[in-house]
Amino acid sequence: MSAEPRFNEQQASTPAGAHLSVVREKAASQAAHKSQRAGTAKQARPARRRERAPLAVLPSIGPRGRRHYVFFVVLGILMALAMILVLNIKITQRQYELVELRAQETALRQENEQLSQEIEFYQAPQSLAVRASQLGMVAAHQQATLDIRGNTISGTPAPVVKSENDSDKPDYNKNMIDPPALSDTDAYATATQRAQEQAQKEEKEKAEKEKKEKEAKASASATATPNSSAKPTPSSNQ
Amino acid sequence: MSSRKPAEDKRQTQYAMGRRGFLASTLAVGGTAALGGRLLYLQGLDPTGRAAKALEQRTRTVEVPALRGEILDINGNVMARTVQRYNITVDQKAVQDFDRNVQQDDGTYKSEKISPVQVVYELADILKMKDNDVKTALDGDSSYHVIKENVTPDVYNRISALDIPYIYGEVISDRLYPDGSVGGSIVGRYSIIEEKVEGTENDVQDTNYSVGIEKVFEEELAGVSGSRTYEISADGVRIPVGEEHIKQAENGKSVRLTINQDIQYFAQQVVKARADELKAEWACAVVMDVRDGSVLALADSSTMDPGSEKFKLEDMTPRAISQAVEPGSTEKLLTASAVIDQGLADPLTVFDVPAQLEIDGQTITDAFDHGAEKRTLNGIIADSMNTGTVLAGKQLTPEQRYDWIKKYGMGEYTGIELSGESQGLVSDWREWDVRQQYTVLFGQGVAQTPLQTCMIYQTLGNKGVRLKPRIVDAIIDTDGTEHKTEVAEGIRVVSEKTAEQCLTLMENVVEHSKTGDAKVNGYRVGGKTGTAEAPSETKAGFDGYTTSFIGLAPIEDPQYLVGITLQRPQGSVYTVGATAQFSQLMEKVLQTYNVPHSTTEPNVLPKFEDKDKE
Numbered sequence: 001m002s003a004e005p006r007f008n009e010q011q012a013s014t015p016a017g018a019h020l021s022v023v024r025e026k027a028a029s030q031a032a033h034k035s036q037r038a039g040t041a042k043q044a045r046p047a048r049r050r051e052r053a054p055l056a057v058l059p060s061i062g063p064r065g066r067r068h069y070v071f072f073v074v075l076g077i078l079m080a081l082a083m084i085l086v087l088n089i090k091i092t093q094r095q096y097e098l099v100e101l102r103a104q105e106t107a108l109r110q111e112n113e114q115l116s117q118e119i120e121f122y123q124a125p126q127s128l129a130v131r132a133s134q135l136g137m138v139a140a141h142q143q144a145t146l147d148i149r150g151n152t153i154s155g156t157p158a159p160v161v162k163s164e165n166d167s168d169k170p171d172y173n174k175n176m177i178d179p180p181a182l183s184d185t186d187a188y189a190t191a192t193q194r195a196q197e198q199a200q201k202e203e204k205e206k207a208e209k210e211k212k213e214k215e216a217k218a219s220a221s222a223t224a225t226p227n228s229s230a231k232p233t234p235s236s237n238q
Numbered sequence: 239m240s241s242r243k244p245a246e247d248k249r250q251t252q253y254a255m256g257r258r259g260f261l262a263s264t265l266a267v268g269g270t271a272a273l274g275g276r277l278l279y280l281q282g283l284d285p286t287g288r289a290a291k292a293l294e295q296r297t298r299t300v301e302v303p304a305l306r307g308e309i310l311d312i313n314g315n316v317m318a319r320t321v322q323r324y325n326i327t328v329d330q331k332a333v334q335d336f337d338r339n340v341q342q343d344d345g346t347y348k349s350e351k352i353s354p355v356q357v358v359y360e361l362a363d364i365l366k367m368k369d370n371d372v373k374t375a376l377d378g379d380s381s382y383h384v385i386k387e388n389v390t391p392d393v394y395n396r397i398s399a400l401d402i403p404y405i406y407g408e409v410i411s412d413r414l415y416p417d418g419s420v421g422g423s424i425v426g427r428y429s430i431i432e433e434k435v436e437g438t439e440n441d442v443q444d445t446n447y448s449v450g451i452e453k454v455f456e457e458e459l460a461g462v463s464g465s466r467t468y469e470i471s472a473d474g475v476r477i478p479v480g481e482e483h484i485k486q487a488e489n490g491k492s493v494r495l496t497i498n499q500d501i502q503y504f505a506q507q508v509v510k511a512r513a514d515e516l517k518a519e520w521a522c523a524v525v526m527d528v529r530d531g532s533v534l535a536l537a538d539s540s541t542m543d544p545g546s547e548k549f550k551l552e553d554m555t556p557r558a559i560s561q562a563v564e565p566g567s568t569e570k571l572l573t574a575s576a577v578i579d580q581g582l583a584d585p586l587t588v589f590d591v592p593a594q595l596e597i598d599g600q601t602i603t604d605a606f607d608h609g610a611e612k613r614t615l616n617g618i619i620a621d622s623m624n625t626g627t628v629l630a631g632k633q634l635t636p637e638q639r640y641d642w643i644k645k646y647g648m649g650e651y652t653g654i655e656l657s658g659e660s661q662g663l664v665s666d667w668r669e670w671d672v673r674q675q676y677t678v679l680f681g682q683g684v685a686q687t688p689l690q691t692c693m694i695y696q697t698l699g700n701k702g703v704r705l706k707p708r709i710v711d712a713i714i715d716t717d718g719t720e721h722k723t724e725v726a727e728g729i730r731v732v733s734e735k736t737a738e739q740c741l742t743l744m745e746n747v748v749e750h751s752k753t754g755d756a757k758v759n760g761y762r763v764g765g766k767t768g769t770a771e772a773p774s775e776t777k778a779g780f781d782g783y784t785t786s787f788i789g790l791a792p793i794e795d796p797q798y799l800v801g802i803t804l805q806r807p808q809g810s811v812y813t814v815g816a817t818a819q820f821s822q823l824m825e826k827v828l829q830t831y832n833v834p835h836s837t838t839e840p841n842v843l844p845k846f847e848d849k850d851k852e
Contacts, residue, residue: 125499126418
């Protein structure tokens with residue numbers, strides 16, 4: 001006996017893969033062959049034929065291959081989900097950053113507005129005039145003009161003459177217009193404070209002047225001289 | 239064969255497996271189909287509108303207000319602008335203790351319980367209000383109550399930092415006027431007042447009570463507000479992938495005026511000083527460029543500050559356009575120009591002027607005593623003689639006198655882009671009585687605004703072509719494109735030669751004046767004084783004077799016009815004029831605009847036929 005697997009007759013009549021039509025046809029044709037040759041001698045041939053039963057390709061996948069396939073599919077899905085998650089996180093993060101930047105923009109714009117307001121208050125003509133007066137400046141009137149083309153000067157510039165008129169007469173050189181009513185700027189608060197200080201200073205000077213005039217009159221009448229003019233008054237800064 | 243059985247069994251078992259498998263897969267497919275169907279029903283068909291309701295709940299539509307445009311002076315200085323402010327409000331129903339995370343010295347955070355009383359003190363400090371006022375604001379049942387209106391962003395940020403959950407800040411915008419009362423009545427005031435709708439209990443509507451440029455150019459300044467629709471999450475952050483519609487707001491355009499804020503300030507100073515000195519009812523000034531009609535200043539002795547809360551109604555419009563007065567002697571140049579243009583006289587034509595003129599039963603007298611004189615037209619105008627003016631002017635028929643007055647634009651709106659203008663009053667010549675037909679020749683019996691009277695001199699200074707006064711220089715879009723307002727074509731009133739001769743008459747007024755108050759150092763100037771009797775407002779007849787001076791410089795090629803008017807100044811009629819003020823203001827204007835000094839000598843003509851009499 002050889003070592004080859006032996007089929008008994010029962011097995012030979014039902015080959016493996018019997019659910020496949022190809023196999024069944026072949027088995028049927030072989031059975032027909034076999035019944036034809038039943039009378040012939042040669043025992044070995046049918047045995048060989050039986051041994052060489054047709055092999056069919058099994059469609060089943062090995063358990064090890066199945067695991068690889070599943071693993072990669074699951075991994076693919078997970079990666080796709082992960083990417084979507086990362087994308088959403090990034091978008092939401094940017095949205096929060098955007099909110100923060102908008103808040104920053106608002107804060108800067110408000111600061112800009114506040115600074116512009118302060119500047120505009122200082123630039124108002126009445127504020128400039130008052131500040132200039134407080135610094136001791138006076139308005140110049142007599143100007144000359146320089147013609148650059150002809151290199152000529154027309155007019156005679158002259159320094160401002162200190163006016164001796166009494167400070168009671170309304171003088172257009174002295175600011176009479178109220179500061180702008182921008183009451184919520186620091187500039188307005190400072191200006192109001194400075195205006196108060198200035199008013200107090202002028203009150204004091206006026207009182208001093210009146211006192212000196214009284215003294216001069218008193219001394220004049222006492223010494224009976226015709227000189228009744230008041231002493232030169234301290235120049236009142238406008 | 240018996241061998242078939244296993245095969246059959248195998249087939250049968252395979253079918254048996256198939257059957258279970260078939261059942262399982264049917265269940266799976268069926269379940270999925272059921273879920274899919276339900277999903278389709280809920281989200282696709284959505285009969286109860288749940289998805290729509292959810293969308294509605296997270297959708298917010300916010301109005302994006304348009305930023306109101308600015309008002310600028312000719313050099314771009316801002317005279318009106320909008321800023322962001324906040325109303326601090328409280329939800330009174332939610333006032334209770336709350337926890338605040340306070341950072342300790344070592345950097346860690348500790349939670350402190352803050353009571354409403356403490357909040358009252360904190361708010362009172364920041365808002366600079368009395369503790370009691372804040373306390374009453376926090377008490378109550380309303381879910382919306384304003385604690386303080388119009389606080390700066392700085393204050394709002396400090397209150398936000400306190401993290402009080404029932405205190406909110408509402409964004410509003412406020413209109414600021416950086417120049418205050420300088421040019422205040424020109425810029426006007428933006429004012430929207432919530433008023434009850436008539437006939438309803440609680441309905442309110444916003445009524446626009448603006449005045450000045452803020453009113454006349456409302457459309458350009460206001461812009462169009464936009465809207466922003468977005469989806470918002472529970473923590474108040476916008477959902478980035480949600481629906482969003484943005485309609486951009488169109489910000490308002492800016493308006494640039496022809497006003498020069500420095501000249502405006504100086505003019506206000508000059509008229510205020512004079513009005514205060516003479517205790518006049520009011521004083522006003524007009525400064526204009528005669529070549530294109532641009533108004534550099536419309537000053538009043540008392541004006542409104544648009545930013546302040548209180549102001550008088552009469553301060554809200556420049557009196558130079560709103561007050562119609564009898565012009566008086568300044569009208570004499572109108573008469574002279576008419577007479578010269580019609581070829582009836584020229585500056586050296588001599589008239590026999592009596593001490594006082596009797597005509598048609600009417601007596602016309604002058605402000606000063608004199609005998610019968612042979613005066614040139616120049617002398618008549620230089621000394622402002624009513625008698626001589628009537629002699630010269632009676633050569634015109636009343637209809638002609640009326641036509642000339644109308645030709646110079648009297649009795650009509652000047653066309654300046656401001657509200658509150660008065661038309662003045664020129665009655666039809668057929669209605670003039672026997673006296674009025676003569677007095678109109680020297681400016682009594684007609685009513686004109688100071689600006690209208692100035693237009694006579696603008697015409698004479700512009701070679702006889704009358705222009706429309708303009709106060710708006712350009713409209714500036716948000717992207718910076720400027721749309722300059724065109725200088726409208728003028729109307730030829732008198733010939734160029736006539737205008738030139740009138741300028742000579744004006745120069746002689748200044749040169750022959752005894753005090754020389756109108757003179758400006760270094761320049762040839764010309765002008766005319768005006769003294770009119772002011773009609774009484776309470777009884778028939780006159781009450782006080784309206785004095786004025788309108789002049790041009792440099793007279794050899796006029797550029798600028800200054801006209802000053804005083805209403806009912808107190809004192810002797812000889813000393814209450816505006817001549818010196820003209821000189822002060824004109825000097826300032828000429829210096830500001832670097833006008834070269836005059837190089838020619840004044841053209842002085844004789845006042846009398848006999849030169850020796852001067």
